[in-house]
Every structure is written in C-alpha cells, then in structure tokens.
Amino acid sequence: MQLPQLKSFVTVCDTRHFTRAAELLHVAQPSLSQQIKALEHELGTPLFRRARGNITPTDAGAALLPVARRILADTELAYREVADTVDLRRGRVRLGAPPSLCASLVPDIFRVFHDRYPGVELTVDEGGSQDLVRTLTDGELDLALIITHQTGRPAALRVAELLHENLVVASAPQLPPPGKRARITVADLRDQPLVMFRRGYDLRESTITACREAGFEPTFTVEGGEMDAVLGFVRAGLGLAVVPSMVAERSGLRITRFTRSGPERTIAIAHRRDVQPPRAARELHRMLLEHLRSADANGELPPETTLLAEAFAPAE
Template identity: 45%
Template sequence: MTLDQLACFVAVARVGHFTRAAEEIGIAQPSLSRQIAALEKSLGAPLFDRVPGSVTLSAAGEALLPVAIRMLEDRATAHRRIAELTGVTRGRLRLGATPSLCISLVAEVLSRYRAAHPGVELHVTEAGSRTLTALLAQGELDVALVIAERTPDSSGLALIPLLREELVVVSSATHPPLTAGRAIALEELAQQPFVACHDNYDLRVVVDQAFAAAGLRSRTVVEGAELDAVLRFVARGIGVSVAPMMAARHYPGLRITGLTAPELHRTISLAQRTGVAPSHAAAAFRALLDDAVAEVTAAPADAGSVVE
C-alpha cells in the first residue's frame, strides 16, 4: 500500500468516477486504474462496486476511506512542516474560493502573493461554498473563501467574517440606464430580461430567495451560465442580472445600479480548520487578504457608475 494509491482511491471515492478522478488529480485514467487494482490486491478485497457509468464504495472501501484521508492529511502536514523551515520562500498553498471571488478579490490577492512569494506553489479550487467547506474539512484545502456567516459546530471548521458585500444590478453600459439616477426596486427588476447564474451558485440562491419572498418571478432569458459568462452576456445587452459589487466593478462594459426594496448583501468569510495551525504560506496569504479587504472597505460605492 502506498500513499499515491490511497490518493487515487480517495479521488475516485469522492467523485464516483474513474475518468473524472484521473482528470482531477492529473494522471492518465489507465494509471489510476492500475493504482486502484494494486491497492485492492494488497488489501485482498474490492474497494468499489462497479456499475456502468459510476462506482460506489464497497464495505471494504467504506472502512478504508476515513483511514486513507487521515494518512493523506499526515503526509500534507509533513510537507507543510518541512516547508515552514524555509519560511515562505517555498511551500504550497491550497486555496478554495467561489467563482465570483475568483474573478475579483482572489485575483487581486494572488497577484500580490505571487509577486511577494514566487517560490510558493499555488493551487486554486473554484467551487460553491458547500463543496469548499467539505474539501477543507477533509484536509484537501488549506484555507477557503466562502459565502457564509456560520458553519455547523460539528464540521471542525471556523469561519472568520471578512466583508459584507452589496449585491447590485448590472446592465449593459451601451444601453440606456434602467433608472434615472436612482436605485431599482426588485419589482421593477422582475420586468427586465434576466440572465441567471447556474443554480449551484450561492449568488443564484440569494437572488431566487429574494424574488420568492416578494412573490415575484424573474423574466429569465438565459439560465445556467457561469458568472463570467453571465457578465459577458449582460455587457452585450442580452439581459440584466444581479452580481456582487466587487465582481461587477472588475468587469468592463457594465453599468452598475443599486438594488432596493430590498437591498441584498452577502457575507464573505475565511474558512479554516480548527485545531490546525496555519502554515507560513497560509499566514502570508491571510496578511495580504486582510490588506485587500481593508482597501475594498475603504473604496467609495460604485452604484450608478459605468465600468470602462
């Protein structure tokens, strides 16, 4: 049994598919299958029940999974502690962040981080908050930036609120303004052609809940896009949407309008595991993150502006 075999096993257990697991960890699918076969041979038991299109854990696999995760966490801890001996001139940072943060706050912080610590290996996982907190709890991330105010007490995670961000209406800068110098009400927004994010986005959940609470429905013309595509569609005049302020003001060709009745906000938090001291690489990221958040907080509101 080797740690590489266990890493392959955990990847397949997480995604339930050999090919997708191989893509996720960056090896060829035949190599991953050989690693799993060798692990099963050494243990003397099948680890998966294989059915067309997917695989599920066998009884032996269920027993092995928590042990394998702990062993891989121990390897990561060993690498981290050795890297700490050289400060942040080397090492690795495994960061998780939601898509909207990746195109705004995270891009800014990683630009500064790379300039200050070019020897640190950076790994970014882009996913929804629930997925990120699950990966963090399993030891597969060092820190994560999520959209949440609290986490279940049993998760072994701590959330540190960083910023309360306004959600704004975005429309094409080349089209007439939605309103004459004022914020737009949700009832008025419901009358506009709307471009909606994929339904697994935290942003989509907040917007859908706001419409439902007001007894309204959006006039959706495009649905299921990633946030970057949503902002591109809006900039081309296909419809309007709701976006986080930071993402909106980083994207050209948009007009930003405030939303009222009700105003919408979201809380950006830093998630980390309790009882695990941050590595030097993670601590350096946190310092740069705090600087960036302070700058965002001090920046003037952009509602009513056009992003060039």
C-alpha cells in the first residue's frame, strides 16, 4: 500500500469520478486507474462500484476511506514537522557550558540565536568541563563549551579551540586594591583572603594550582560558592576571587590584572565525532563563531582575551 495509491483512492472518493480525480492529481487517467487496480489487488477486494457516471465506494472502500485520510494527514504533518526543523522554525539545542561561560558568553549567544529562531528550544547543562565531556560523549548534549586544560582533546570528540583568556582578580571597589602595582603576580595573593568556588569548578583548580606553583597554599574566607555567590561575597568585601575577564567585565567589581605569568585558560567547543550535530546545533555553532569574530573586530572582547585561529573552522 503506497501513498500515491491512497491519495488517488481518496480523490476518487471525493470526486466520484476517475477523470476529474486524474485532473486534480495532474496524472493521466490510465495511470490513476492502474493505481486503484493495484490497491484493490493488494487488498483482495474491489473498492469502487463502477457504473457509468456513478462511481461509489464499496463497503470495503467506505471502511478504508477514514483510515486513508488519517494516513495522508499524518504524512503531511510529518513532512511539515521535518520542514520546520530543517528551516529552524522548531527544534532543540542542548548546550553544555561551565558556569563562568553561562554568566558571560552564553547569554549573548542565546539572545542572538533566540531572536532569529524563536521556535527552537534552548537548553543548557551547567557544569564542570570534565562532567560536560562525559555528558556529551553519552549523547545527552549536542555541543559543549569546555576548558581544554582540564579535559585535553578526548578522542571521541571533535574539539575546536575558540578563545584564550587570562584570569583576573576581582575585588570590592570600596576596599584597597590587592597590590601596590597596576599588575600583580600570583605570589601577591599569598596573604590575601580569597573567596573560593565549590569543588568541581575549573576555576577552583586553576587558582589553587597557580598558588601552589607560586609556593603557597591559598587562604579562603568563604568556600563552596557558585559564580553568582562568589561575586556577591567579593562585592560584600569578604575577599578576592580569581575569575575570567569576561565575567569580571560584567561584574561591576574592581579588576586587577596579572602579569604575563598569571593563570589562564583556553575555551573550546566540542561535539561527538561519530554523530553530526542537529541542524539547530550547527547553526548555533556558526552564530557563536560569527559573534566572536564580530566582537573581536569591533574591539569588544576583553583585552585579556584572544580569539584563536581554530575558531574559524567551519562547524561540521
């Protein structure tokens, strides 16, 4: 039973005339008649009573008619659903990102994408890069923004590095700056109270590692917060925090930059090698690269942020 046969059958039922049905379907009448005969042969029973000038469904034809209408309607709906997805009138993108990027880069990209494709559902999984790699590998995400010094380049993923970002020190504007110079070293944090992220945060590991490499263990006044909480504690004067420059620029806090030997990170976008991301995810990837290129050309990226060549590799 084929869709053209069912469409021919329904049209003959509606017109009660083979010639008129063939005209509506833009097919030759012999072709339409052959489709009906083939359908009757497959079902093993006549579907029409054929009297001159009076074509009516048999009992079998009357039973088939509502079913055929439903099949054709469902088929049309399926075509529309697929077309909507291809044209991005609907769909879904599942993006994973560290909290620091959910507080800086992701809102800008989501806003631009949503303005252009309001029917596409956007979901975000906020977590550490290592957790995001596992979630992406398991097929629960379409794309993930990750920090490559935490994850490397997992063999199961295609990874393109986007941005190189120096970390900065955020402090409350009402308190004295953390150092006597415009730029400080990690060693200058030795006697400074720090507000520290919870365990599992990429920034926590980066900060502690940098302090240990400078020869000391950092001192925490508050420990265990998420990004918004850490910035709030800093704003209240409870201590300093080492944060990405993109986050610091939006925080309203004082920004103190490190010398060249300060902590840094590289942001990349990743997807599974064995599965092509859905159309909506590929478009989000493209718009992310477009946004970064525009921001870089217009001088809108923080001075501690460098766009990398891999960012311009096309999404696959």
